[in-house]
Amino acid sequence: MKIEKILLVGNPNVGKSAIFSRLTGAKVIISNYPGTTVEFTQGKMKLGDETAMIIDVPGTYTLEPTCKAEEVACQMLKEGGLVINIIDATNLERNLHLTLQLLEKDIPVIVALNMWDDTKHRGIYIDVKKLEEQLGVPVIPTCGLSGEGIKELIDRLEEAKKKDLPVSSDSQKWEKIGEIVEEVQKLTHRHHTLLERLEDLSIKPLTGLPIALGIIYCSFWVIRFIGENLIGHIFEPLFTKLWLPLLMKLSAFLVEGSFLHHILIGNFIEGKINFGQSFGLLTTGLYVPIAMVLPYIFSFYLILGLLEDLGYLPRLAVLADNFMHHLGLHGYAIIPFILGLGCKVPGILATRLLEERREKFIATTLMAVGIPCMAQIAMIVGLVGQRGGEYVALIFFVLFFLLIIKGLILNRVLKGVSPEILVEIPPYRMPQIQAVIKKVWMRLSGFLKEALPLVLLGVLFVNILYTLKIIDLFAYLFAPVLTGLWGLPKEAISALIVGFLRKDVAVGMLGPLNLTTKQLVIGSTILAIYFPCIATFVVLTRELGIKDMLKSALIMIIVAVSVGAILNLIL
Amino acid sequence: MVVDLTHMWPGESGVVMEIQRGHGLTRKLHSIGLRPGKKITKVSSHFWSGPQTVEVDNMQIAVGFGMARRILVEVKR
Numbered sequence: 001m002k003i004e005k006i007l008l009v010g011n012p013n014v015g016k017s018a019i020f021s022r023l024t025g026a027k028v029i030i031s032n033y034p035g036t037t038v039e040f041t042q043g044k045m046k047l048g049d050e051t052a053m054i055i056d057v058p059g060t061y062t063l064e065p066t067c068k069a070e071e072v073a074c075q076m077l078k079e080g081g082l083v084i085n086i087i088d089a090t091n092l093e094r095n096l097h098l099t100l101q102l103l104e105k106d107i108p109v110i111v112a113l114n115m116w117d118d119t120k121h122r123g124i125y126i127d128v129k130k131l132e133e134q135l136g137v138p139v140i141p142t143c144g145l146s147g148e149g150i151k152e153l154i155d156r157l158e159e160a161k162k163k164d165l166p167v168s169s170d171s172q173k174w175e176k177i178g179e180i181v182e183e184v185q186k187l188t189h190r191h192h193t194l195l196e197r198l199e200d201l202s203i204k205p206l207t208g209l210p211i212a213l214g215i216i217y218c219s220f221w222v223i224r225f226i227g228e229n230l231i232g233h234i235f236e237p238l239f240t241k242l243w244l245p246l247l248m249k250l251s252a253f254l255v256e257g258s259f260l261h262h263i264l265i266g267n268f269i270e271g272k273i274n275f276g277q278s279f280g281l282l283t284t285g286l287y288v289p290i291a292m293v294l295p296y297i298f299s300f301y302l303i304l305g306l307l308e309d310l311g312y313l314p315r316l317a318v319l320a321d322n323f324m325h326h327l328g329l330h331g332y333a334i335i336p337f338i339l340g341l342g343c344k345v346p347g348i349l350a351t352r353l354l355e356e357r358r359e360k361f362i363a364t365t366l367m368a369v370g371i372p373c374m375a376q377i378a379m380i381v382g383l384v385g386q387r388g389g390e391y392v393a394l395i396f397f398v399l400f401f402l403l404i405i406k407g408l409i410l411n412r413v414l415k416g417v418s419p420e421i422l423v424e425i426p427p428y429r430m431p432q433i434q435a436v437i438k439k440v441w442m443r444l445s446g447f448l449k450e451a452l453p454l455v456l457l458g459v460l461f462v463n464i465l466y467t468l469k470i471i472d473l474f475a476y477l478f479a480p481v482l483t484g485l486w487g488l489p490k491e492a493i494s495a496l497i498v499g500f501l502r503k504d505v506a507v508g509m510l511g512p513l514n515l516t517t518k519q520l521v522i523g524s525t526i527l528a529i530y531f532p533c534i535a536t537f538v539v540l541t542r543e544l545g546i547k548d549m550l551k552s553a554l555i556m557i558i559v560a561v562s563v564g565a566i567l568n569l570i571l
Numbered sequence: 572m573v574v575d576l577t578h579m580w581p582g583e584s585g586v587v588m589e590i591q592r593g594h595g596l597t598r599k600l601h602s603i604g605l606r607p608g609k610k611i612t613k614v615s616s617h618f619w620s621g622p623q624t625v626e627v628d629n630m631q632i633a634v635g636f637g638m639a640r641r642i643l644v645e646v647k648r
Contacts, residue, residue, distance in 0.1 A: 061602035091630050094604045122629065170601060203624050203631065204581070204615040318633040322621040330635065331622065420635020421622050424603060427631075 003052045003157060005081030006045075009073065009102065011095050012059030013426050014088040015114045017041070018144030020056035023154070027442050030435065031308035032426050033335065034059060035353040040072055047157065055081070061094075063101045068352040082108045082160050084153070089113045089141065090122050090427075092185055096177045099135065103163040109137050110160035112153055116141040118427075123188040131184045137161045145432065195428040202315050203425065212319050215312065219303045226299035227378065235291035239275055247273055247282060263463050269512070276383075277512040285459040288379070288508045289452050294444070296378035300342055301443045302436070309431035309439075313338065314423055321421050327407025328362045328414065329354070330421040340367045342374050342443070344536040348543055358416045362407065364540060365552045368532045369559060370403025372396075372503070375451065379507035380524050387517045395525050402529065402563065406555070450535065451502065458501040462494050462509070471497070486526065486564035488519055499527050501534055522567045530560035572648055576623050576639035579613040585646035586610050592641060603632055605642060 006023075008016045012034030021028050024043030029036060041056040057073045065071040077083070085102050087095035102109050111131075119126060132139045138159045142149035168176075201207045247265060254261040256268060265273060266280030275287035307313060313335050321331030332353060340347025344367060351363045372380070384391050411418070465471045474497065475482075475490040482488045491513055499506035510523045531553065532540060541549045573588055587609045590597050600606065604627040614624040614631060623639040625632055634642070 062598065064598070091604075091628060093628055094602070094630070097602055124629075170598070174601070174606065199631070200614065203633075205617045205621070208615075314633075318617070318622050318624060321633070321635070322617060322619055331633075420638050421633055422599060422603065422635060422638060423633050425624065425631040425633055 002050060003047055003082050005079075006052055006054045006157070007076055007081045007083050008054065008056050008086055009077065009083050009098070010059060010086035010114075011061055011088065011091075011098060013424070014059065014086050014095065015144040016056055016059065016086050019084070019086055019112060019114065019142065019150070019153075020054060022144055022147055022150045024054050027438065028056065029439060029442065031305075031313075031439075032311035032429055033308065033313045034424060034426070035332075035335070035350070036308075039349065039352075040076060045154075047154070061098065063098070063105075077105065077107065080107060082110070082157065084112055084157075084160075085109055086112045086114050086142075086144075089116050089119045089126060090124055092124075092126065093177055093181050096180060097173060100165075100168075100173045100176065103135065103137070104165045104167050106162060106164050108160040108162045110153070110157060111135065111137055111139040112149070113139055113141045114144055116149065117143045117146065121193070125186040125188065127184045131180070134180045134184065136163055145435070195430070199425075199428055202312070203318060205319070208315065208319050212316055215307070215316075219307070223296065223299045223303055224381070226302070227296040227381075230295035230298065231291060231382075235295055239287055239291050243286075244273060244275075250282070259467070262467070263460065266463075267512075276508065279459060279463065279509070279512065281456055281459055284505075284508060285456045288505055289375075289448075289455045292382050292508075293375045293378045293451075293504050294447070296381075297342070297374050297447050298440065298444060300374045301440045304338070304342060305436040305439045306431050309429065309436055311426040311428050314425045317423065318421065318425065325418060326411065327366065327404065328411030328418045329359055329407070330418055332421055332423055333359065333363045336363055337367060337371055340371045340373065341377075343447070344368065344371070344373050344532065345539050347371070348536065348539045351543065355419050356416070358414055359418055361544065361548055361552070362410045362414065362418075364544060365410065365555060366403050366407055368536060368540060368552065369529045369556050370399050370406065372399060372528045375447075375502070375504035376507060376528060379504045380528075383507060383511055384517075384520055384524055387520065391517055391521050395521055395528070398525050398563070398567070399528055402559065406559065451504075454502050454534070455505050458498045458505045461501065462498050465494070465497070481561065485561065485568065486522055487568040488523055489513055489515070492523055495523065495527060496530065499533065500531060500537075503527060503533050518571045521571065522564055525567060526560050526564045529556060529563065531556055573643050573645050576613070576625065576634065576642040576644055577616065577620075577636060579644060579646060581613055581615050583646055584610060584612045585644040588643045588645050590642050596638060596641070600634075600638070600642070604628055604630060605632065605634070611644065 008020055010016050017028050017030045017037055023045050026043040028041050037058050043054045044051050045054055057076050060070040060073040063074055065074050083102055085099050128139050138156050140149055140153045142153055202211045251265050264280050264282050266278030266283050269277045273283055275283055278284055317331040317334050320334045324331050324333055336347045336350035339350050347367055348364050351360045354360050381392055471494050475493045478493050479490040482490050482492055495506045495509035506527050507524055587607050590600055609627055612626045614626055616623045620636040622633045622635050
């Protein structure tokens with residue numbers, strides 16, 4: 001039998017992505033919460049002399065879809081292939097329901113009994129031989145994280161069987177599952193481990209809420225601590241001690257005032273290169289993404305990776321559920337929001353976890369406006385922080401306040417009600433350092449590959465606009481709003497223009513304008529809310545469709561114009 | 572006696588009797604492990620009609636308040 005296409009199918013959070021990465025060697029994001037994979041991921045693996053395509057299908061409970069991620073899964077199945085049904089050995093009963101549904105399809109199936117290592121200390125004993133007999137397809141115990149059993153799984157792929165069982169009703173399936181589980185599984189009593197005690201404490205409201213506040217506070221403290229120290233002790237010295245002397249030579253060679261000097265080095269500030277304000281490709285263009293933003297991106301993803309792999313996020317979702325309902329969302333929407341703090345692109349993609357269109361619209365609109373990404377946060381901290389921490393706090397307070405007000409309004413205005421949360425809470429698992437580091441590296445390289453070119457493009461673009469005097473035209477046209485309403489100098493238009501490309505550079509452009517602290521606060525706030533950057537805009541359009549995207553964009557612009565004006569009046 | 576899930580005490584165990592109304596909901600609850608005949612243990616209930624967390628087969632599940640009200644459970648009191 002020639003195997004061309006392999007589909008990894010299973011319930012959410014059973015370790016499909018871990019197995020995918022084992023089979024293909026490809027790098028994919030793996031976390032400990034249901035719904036990590038919302039799009040299918042494709043990869044290739046060698047099977048003897050042939051190459052097979054492997055698809056990591058988003059987790060699903062049934063083959064009758066209830067949300068977008070599940071829809072993707074069902075669509076993939078219709079297109080055929082060989083199915084590796086991945087089931088969580090610690091939760092046999094529930095997982096087998098999908099297995100039985102798969103066995104009714106006209107498609108060869110093989111079962112990977114994943115998280116096998118977890119069964120031992122959970123006091124679960126499963127007779128694999130008997131399970132194999134009952135299902136009539138091969139069953140292989142595996143552990144995706146350690147790689148145990150993967151070789152056997154590959155070796156036995158050819159034994160996958162097409163059962164094509166007659167279609168049975170749900171209750172018939174549950175009955176059959178009951179019989180199977182009765183025969184193959186034995187549970188022994190065991191004592192609660194420390195992690196399990198923590199599980200209970202972090203989900204009970206009286207202890208869970210203080211724990212959540214503590215974790216959030218510590219996370220931000222650590223992110224800032226790591227970020228600041230990386231900048232102060234590594235990146236800043238690297239630029240000023242190593243890079244600057246090289247640039248000075250280049251500058252002398254190019255001659256100040258020449259076009260090329262203007263593009264590469266930028267303007268001299270008080271007779272010197274100023275990495276924050278010169279705005280050349282090799283000065284500010286590299287300094288902003290690498291020395292100001294990258295350290296924060298690194299520390300954010302390090303902490304996020306630890307929390308994801310521990311399995312904390314679904315607990316936070318449950319604790320936040322009540323609050324999120326006021327915004328027209330349920331608690332699980334906090335996961336896209338948290339991802340959005342890193343970058344809005346994965347954040348918006350993660351809204352596929354949400355069942356209804358209304359929720360998706362609210363979540364994406366709120367995210368596009370109320371949640372600044374880490375690149376932007378790093379710049380605000382770096383730039384506004386010089387004037388005092390209270391002003392940074394003020395900006396974040398305004399953004400948070402807006403998020404809530406907008407959520408409250410959208411929830412009132414839009415028809416329908418928000419659906420209720422229904423989610424499984426995975427057990428805590430000790431994060432494995434290597435896995436976390438790998439994930440951080442994937443996310444960092446994603447930033448360098450996708451964001452760095454855009455930053456450079458933004459700097460180049462604005463320099464060209466300046467040279468061609470186009471900026472002056474825009475400044476003149478938009479002066480009534482900029483100066484009249486927001487109290488900003490009309491030159492701030494350049495920041496707004498670059499903000500369509502990258503928010504971090506845009507905030508950086510406020511630097512050379514010699515703004516008062518009030519203007520800086522207003523400018524940074526507006527940059528955060530007036531419109532998403534191009535990458536966000538593209539996914540937003542793809543996920544919402546043109547019509548809803550326009551609606552969402554209109555809301556953003558109205559909010560930005562009025563918030564800028566209000567801040568200008570009250571500050 | 573039979574109570575709905577929201578009226579179980581934290582730490583109390585019971586057997587699911589019935590899930591009222593709504594086919595879509597029933598399906599979803601079934602596939603996540605909540606269905607008649609299953610023994611469940613309530614873990615916690617959150618303030619102001621917040622989600623209810625229960626343990627079914629070694630796995631914790633959070634269920635919204637409205638859904639939880641439709642899940643009837645036989646408890647020993």
